[in-house]
Amino acid sequence: MPCKLHREAKHYDILHIHCCSNWGFMPAVVGITVGRLLGKRIVLTYHGGGGEGFFDKCSRLVRHYLMRTDSNIVLSGFLAKVFDQHHIPYTVIPNIIELDGIAYRQRTELQPKYICVRAHEELYNIPCILRAFNLVQERYPTASLTLLGTGTQHEQLKQLAGQLGLQNITFPGRVDNSEIYNYLNQSDIMLSSPKVDNMPVSLLEAMNAGLLVISSRVGGVPYMIKDNNTGLLFETDNYKELAEKMLWALDNQPIALAIAAQGHNAVKSYLWEHIKDKIHTAYGIPT
Secondary structure, three states: OHHHHHHHHOOOOEEEEEEOOHHHHHHHHHHHHHHHHHOOEEEEEEOOOOHHHHHHHOHHHHHHHHOOOOEEEEOOHHHHHHHHHOOOOOEEOOOOOOOOOOOOOOOOOOOOEEEEEOOOOHHHOHHHHHHHHHHHHHHOOOOEEEEEOOOOOHHHHHHHHHHOOOOOEEEEEOOOHHHHHHHHHOOOEEEEOOOOOOOOHHHHHHHHOOOEEEEEOOOOHHHHOOEOOOEEEEOOOOHHHHHHHHHHHHHOHHHHHHHHHHHHHHHHHHOHHHHHHHHHHHHOOOO
């Protein structure tokens, strides 16, 4: 891979590298090494919610490479704090989202129609959502839950749903990005319960579509969502608190609808027009 990258990189002025923690840091090692050999401008975007532990464990390795870039980009205040702790320069540039007016549906009432759009992996802690939904169905037997996605825990999640006796739950599997908004349009409340996260685009998409977002308070999520203002947050892996939030939204419709509307408005800050100048600066392009 280094040899191929070396051959290809000769034809470009800027190398934009994307990396994350652990083995996901290898693109940084290879890309920065090649970029420096060729004298190219190097821009690096660091992703993922596991940065804090990885930086603490591999501080010398991380600093050796990230101090040799021309610009480091982080997506949220969460990773900005990690970079600050290790005295590594950075610029906060969040993910960009394209607003689709067709996707937005203004709700006048929230129905107990829940959806989760996360990979079915241990990191995203979908069992927490299933257990919370079990409590919700005790009050709302007709409540529904759609779990988009797939992963190594897909079959285990189906088994857990059966063991809990859950009704009205669907597992559509992996769907094309072009279909995501169709599923969001059929739901009213987005659920997300990761143990670690940085800046999940799925939450922005849900807010863009007009859903109320309820997420665990981890990583970069509190920098995206202000609790009781643009969404609702709960302590990670606390399925009872999640269930309380799910029910609260239905019992306090005017407030919940206002929060959903404020969340939709907040997504506008992720538009290209608000971010392009920072991108241009990172690339060394005059604005």
